[in-house]
Amino acid sequence: xxxxxxxLFCLTALALIxxxxxxxxxxxxxxxxxxxxxxxxxxxxxxxxxxxNEDGSSWIPLNLNPEHPVRQAFSEALFHRRxxxxxxxxxxxxxxxxxxxxxxxxxxxxxxxxxxxxxxxxYVLPCHSDARVQVVFKLPVxxxxxxxxxx
Amino acid sequence: xxxxxxxxxxxxxxxxHSLSGxxxxxxxxxxxxxGRGISVxxxxxxxGGYANVSYMHPENQPNYLKLDxxxxxxxxxxxxxxxxxxxxEADDWLSTQYPxxxxxxxxxxxxxxxxxxxxxxxxxxxxxxxxxxxxxVIHAAPLIWTTTRPLVTDEQxxxxxxxxxxLTQRIQxxxxxxxxxxxxxxxxxxxxxxxxxxxxxxxFGGRVNLELSEPWQVGFSFIxxxxxxxxxxxxxxxxxxxxxxxxxxxxxxxxxxxRHANDxxxxxxxxxxxxxxxxxxxxFAIGRYEYLNGTHxxxxxxxxxxxxxxxxxxYVPLVFKAEYRFGSQxxxxxxxxxxxxxSMFF
Numbered sequence: 001x002x003x004x005x006x007x008l009f010c011l012t013a014l015a016l017i018x019x020x021x022x023x024x025x026x027x028x029x030x031x032x033x034x035x036x037x038x039x040x041x042x043x044x045x046x047x048x049x050x051x052x053n054e055d056g057s058s059w060i061p062l063n064l065n066p067e068h069p070v071r072q073a074f075s076e077a078l079f080h081r082r083x084x085x086x087x088x089x090x091x092x093x094x095x096x097x098x099x100x101x102x103x104x105x106x107x108x109x110x111x112x113x114x115x116x117x118x119x120x121x122x123y124v125l126p127c128h129s130d131a132r133v134q135v136v137f138k139l140p141v142x143x144x145x146x147x148x149x150x151x
Numbered sequence: 152x153x154x155x156x157x158x159x160x161x162x163x164x165x166x167x168h169s170l171s172g173x174x175x176x177x178x179x180x181x182x183x184x185x186g187r188g189i190s191v192x193x194x195x196x197x198x199g200g201y202a203n204v205s206y207m208h209p210e211n212q213p214n215y216l217k218l219d220x221x222x223x224x225x226x227x228x229x230x231x232x233x234x235x236x237x238x239x240e241a242d243d244w245l246s247t248q249y250p251x252x253x254x255x256x257x258x259x260x261x262x263x264x265x266x267x268x269x270x271x272x273x274x275x276x277x278x279x280x281x282x283x284x285x286x287x288v289i290h291a292a293p294l295i296w297t298t299t300r301p302l303v304t305d306e307q308x309x310x311x312x313x314x315x316x317x318l319t320q321r322i323q324x325x326x327x328x329x330x331x332x333x334x335x336x337x338x339x340x341x342x343x344x345x346x347x348x349x350x351x352x353x354x355f356g357g358r359v360n361l362e363l364s365e366p367w368q369v370g371f372s373f374i375x376x377x378x379x380x381x382x383x384x385x386x387x388x389x390x391x392x393x394x395x396x397x398x399x400x401x402x403x404x405x406x407x408x409x410r411h412a413n414d415x416x417x418x419x420x421x422x423x424x425x426x427x428x429x430x431x432x433x434x435f436a437i438g439r440y441e442y443l444n445g446t447h448x449x450x451x452x453x454x455x456x457x458x459x460x461x462x463x464x465x466y467v468p469l470v471f472k473a474e475y476r477f478g479s480q481x482x483x484x485x486x487x488x489x490x491x492x493x494s495m496f497f
Contacts, residue, residue, distance in 0.1 A: 040326045049321070049328065051234075052270040058231045080365060087467045091186070094496060095291045097226030097236040099187055099197050102179055 024074050024123045024141055027133035029115045033057075037137045043078055045121060047089070048098045053119060061101035062110055062122040070107065073143040074123050125149060186468025186496040188224065195228035201496045203292035209488035217246035220292055220494075222260065234265040261312075275317040275334075278342060282332055282358045283372045284393045284406040287311055292494035296435070296462050297474050299490050301423035302443045302454065303408045307484075308419075309374065309389060310350040314341035327364075333357040339379050352382040366398040385414040400429035410445075419445025419452070427462075435462045437474065447484060454481045468496035 026042060028034060033055045044050035046061045053059055064071040066083040075083040090100045104110050110122040115132035127149035129135060179192040188199020203220040222240040229235070240260040263277025280288045286304040289295065290311070302308075317334035336354040356374030363369055372391040377384060389410040396403045407422035421443035428436045441456040460474025473491040481487065 038323075038326070040323055040328070044321075044323070044328070050270055052231065052267050054270055056232065056270075058228075091294055091467065091496065092289050094187060094199065095201075095224065095289060095294060097197065097224060097234070099190055099226075102192060 022141055022144070023126055024070065024077065024139045024145075025126050025129050025135045026121060026123050026137040026139060027111070027114055027129060028121050028136050029118060030132070030134055032118055032120070032134075034136050039078070039137075039139075042137055042139075046078060046101060047086075048093065048101070058119045060117060060120040062113060062120060063101045063103050064107070064110065064123075065103055065105065069143070069148055070123070070125060070145060073141040073145055074139070076143070077139050077141045186466075188497070197224070197226045199224050199497060201291055201293050201494065203492055203494040205298055205490070205492040207298075207488070207490050209486040209490075211482070212486060212488075215247045219246070222291070232267045234267070235263075236265070237262045271321040271323070273319045275319070276315075278312055278314045279317065281309060281311055281313050281374070282317070282334070283309055283356070283374055283389070284391050284408070285370065285395060285404060286406060292492060293468060293470055293496045296425070296427055296437045296472070297439065297458055297460055297490075298472050298492040299458065299474065299476055299485070301406070301425075301439065301441050302447075302456065302485055303406055303421040303423055303441070305484075306349060307448045308408070308410065309376070310338065310354075310378070312338070312342070312350060313354065314338040314350070315354075328360075328362045330360045331357070332359075336376075339382065350379050352377040352379045367394075367396050369394050381416075384416055385412045387412045387416060400427075400435070402427035415446075415449060417446030417449075419443060419447050421445075421454075430461075433464045435464070436460075437462060441478075441485075443484070450483060452480065452484060454484055455479045456481050456485055470494050 026037070033053065035054050041050065045059045048061070051059060071083055075081060075086065079086060093099070104113055104122070107124045107128045110124055111128070111130065111132055114120045114122045121136070123139070125145055125148055181189065181191045183189045188197050190197050200221070200223040202218070202222075204216070204218050206214070206216045208214045220240060220242060222238050225237045225239070227235045237259065238261040240258055241256045242258065259278060261279050263275050263279045266274040266276070268274055280290075282288055284304060286295065286301060290300070290304075313334055313336040315334060315336040317332055319330060319332040322329040322331070334356060336351050338350040338354075339352045342350055354374055354376035356372065356376075358370060358372045360368060360370040370393045372393070374389050375386055376389070377386050387410055389408060391406060391408045393406040394404070403424075403426050405422060405424045407420070409418070409420040411418040421441070423439055423441040425437065425439040430436050437458070437460045439458040441454070441458070443452050443454045445452060456476060456478035458474050458476045460472060463471045471493050473489075475489050476485065477487045478485065
């Protein structure tokens with residue numbers, strides 16, 4: 001009986017997890033204005049080629065740690081390269097006075113930073129997104145990240 | 152004796168002083184990361200740099216060891232639309248060939264302000280690298296693959312710096328970036344940080360860079376200039392084409408130039424073609440062919456050069472390089488020999 005209840009609970013919990021973890025959602029704070037963001041525009045923002053929003057305020061892109069599965073999936077989907085393959089690019093940018101996006105420790109830290117900082121833009125799995133942020137782009141990913149939703 | 156205070160500096164000061172306003176600073180603590188410097192997010196400030204040590208063994212000439220570059224890279228963005236950048240360099244100040252003093256060697260390699268006029272238009276004012284080809288704008292030792300520099304990017308061909316302003320417009324189309332830059336220089340008047348006479352007297356030009364697809368880029372450059380050393384000589388016209396392809400550790404780069412002046416400066420044309428291939432973990436093979444023909448600094452040249460070498464990048468900020476250069480009719484401009492160096496971002 002106990003086993004049946006536990007199994008039922010687990011199935012219910014799984015059913016509540018959104019099924020679209022094959023996307024990563026790009027999010028900003030509710031007061032960050034944005035117009036249309038294309039894949040290329042996002043690439044330019046996260047490579048710090050585009051520093052200003054269309055309304056003239058600064059973009060502050062954020063990253064997760066390079067080892068984080070969501071970071072790796074994000075990098076593959078947006079840049080078609082693994083995160084570490086971008087290091088030579090960041091070496092060049094460092095020589096020109098630009099450093100990579102700030103790194104935060106978790107998706108929750110990403111949500112807190114983004115919701116409290118105008119111009120900040122980050123990414124989370126759909127199952128971790130909430131009302132503190134607005135979704136500005138849905139980035140399809142090839143990796144199966146559903147396992148990250150429970151974390 | 153330093154040149155008088157000129158408009159470049161005045162504009163830099165005015166930009167820093169007159170624009171007001173503030174913006175929400177990221178709530179992150181200052182941090183240091185090897186190869187990325189000290190970052191202070193609250194001020195949008197970064198301090199880092201790089202160093203290079205070289206051992207040069209040209210054939211039939213004295214060998215020498217030198218600490219030939221220590222550069223500090225300083226960037227600061229006090230306002231959303233304004234960024235300052237400086238590179239302060241101590242060049243060739245410890246050498247077994249030409250003993251130098253630190254005071255003589257130190258100089259401002261770059262010092263400029265970027266005004267972000269829109270999200271795609273940047274106005275740069277100050278001293279910055281001449282955007283002619285690819286090598287010159289990424290010439291820092293930890294970024295490039297060889298200790299020696301290709302002849303067609305040599306300072307004898309064109310000054311590595313501009314003093315003036317540059318407008319850069321990015322156009323985004325079909326998921327590609329097209330960057331168009333135009334600039335004007337008056338180094339003889341504006342370069343208050345350098346008393347050498349190796350720079351331009353004045354110049355103007357432009358560059359177009361197109362990302363053809365993700366690993367491919369092609370660029371076209373044009374510059375019209377006179378040199379500070381020969382200000383009354385005929386003006387030079389120079390055009391360049393460059394191309395880069397990078398994928399999975401492999402890389403192919405080429406730059407070609409043609410320079411012409413109507414007097415004894417004559418004309419010259421040349422190119423380099425460089426290939427990189429990963430051999431083992433973080434070890435890369437390098438091969439480069441160079442060609443230069445014409446009147447190079449009033450000397451007739453018909454030079455062919457080959458460079459073959461290895462680079463080991465055990466960590467992202469650190470690179471060890473070793474190469475052998477050989478060629479024909481190259482002794483006066485780029486002597487054959489063995490060259491090695493260690494470079495690091497800090």
